[in-house]
Amino acid sequence: QVQLVQSGADMKKPGSSVKVSCKATGGHFDTYSIHWVRQAPGQGLEWMARIIPVIDAADYAQKILGRVTLTADKSTSTAYMELRSLTYDDTAIYYCARGKNFDFWGRGTLVTVSS
Amino acid sequence: QSVLTQPASVSGSVGQSITISCIGTSSDVGTYNLVSWFQQHPGTAPKLIIFEGSERPSGVSPRFSGSKSGNTASLTISNLQADDDGDYYCSSYAGSSTWVFGGGTKLTVL
Numbered sequence: 001q002v003q004l005v006q007s008g009a010d011m012k013k014p015g016s017s018v019k020v021s022c023k024a025t026g027g028h029f030d031t032y033s034i035h036w037v038r039q040a041p042g043q044g045l046e047w048m049a050r051i052i053p054v055i056d057a058a059d060y061a062q063k064i065l066g067r068v069t070l071t072a073d074k075s076t077s078t079a080y081m082e083l084r085s086l087t088y089d090d091t092a093i094y095y096c097a098r099g100k101n102f103d104f105w106g107r108g109t110l111v112t113v114s115s
Numbered sequence: 116q117s118v119l120t121q122p123a124s125v126s127g128s129v130g131q132s133i134t135i136s137c138i139g140t141s142s143d144v145g146t147y148n149l150v151s152w153f154q155q156h157p158g159t160a161p162k163l164i165i166f167e168g169s170e171r172p173s174g175v176s177p178r179f180s181g182s183k184s185g186n187t188a189s190l191t192i193s194n195l196q197a198d199d200d201g202d203y204y205c206s207s208y209a210g211s212s213t214w215v216f217g218g219g220t221k222l223t224v225l
Contacts, residue, residue: 035214037161044118044219045153045161045204050212059212101151101166102206108160 004106022096119217137205149208
């Protein structure tokens with residue numbers, strides 16, 4: 001059974017950075033892309049970015065281009081999302097999801113930006 | 116990228132059918148057959164219920180069905196059950212290796 005296990009909740013100050021991890025188990029990490037989707041409190045889903053681990057290629061939503069970097073460690077089947085220059089508007093649950101159909105999701109990582 | 120347009124809320128009684136629309140453009144829904152639908156209950160991650168417009172993942176009830184016409188995708192839930200209560204989101208590939216989500220629809224089962 002495929003599982004995406006995400007890192008725990010984090011609290012950051014404005015202007016700082018956060019790095020969230022997403023470890024894939026039970027599937028072939030290299031075969032699929034990993035998407036990152038966030039959900040602000042009481043709001044809808046927002047697509048952020050996607051990485052294809054096998055070729056280390058990433059694509060980003062225009063809105064956050066320049067502030068986010070995706071990486072992947074094929075040896076540990078883990079994807080990472082780093083978001084920089086955090087503002088209060090970045091407070092959200094960050095999800096990773098597998099493949100072009102988003103068929104499996106992690107449980108989410110709550111990132112709170114607070115002074 | 117623009118957000119796909121969904122109704123904010125829909126409601127239906129147990130046993131009835133409802134349809135949720137997802138209006139996109141010729142740059143996303145209208146061009147690509149990569150529309151997915153997700154169900155989300157409070158405090159949980161979204162769950163895929165329809166992919167590639169009308170395909171159901173293994174284990175998803177056949178009461179859920181998807182379709183597309185032009186720039187509009189639709190999710191129909193037949194024989195509504197109490198457990199269908201929750202939020203529903205559509206998504207579509209939008210070209211240039213980007214994706215877009217709808218604003219979400221809150222389904223209330225009466």
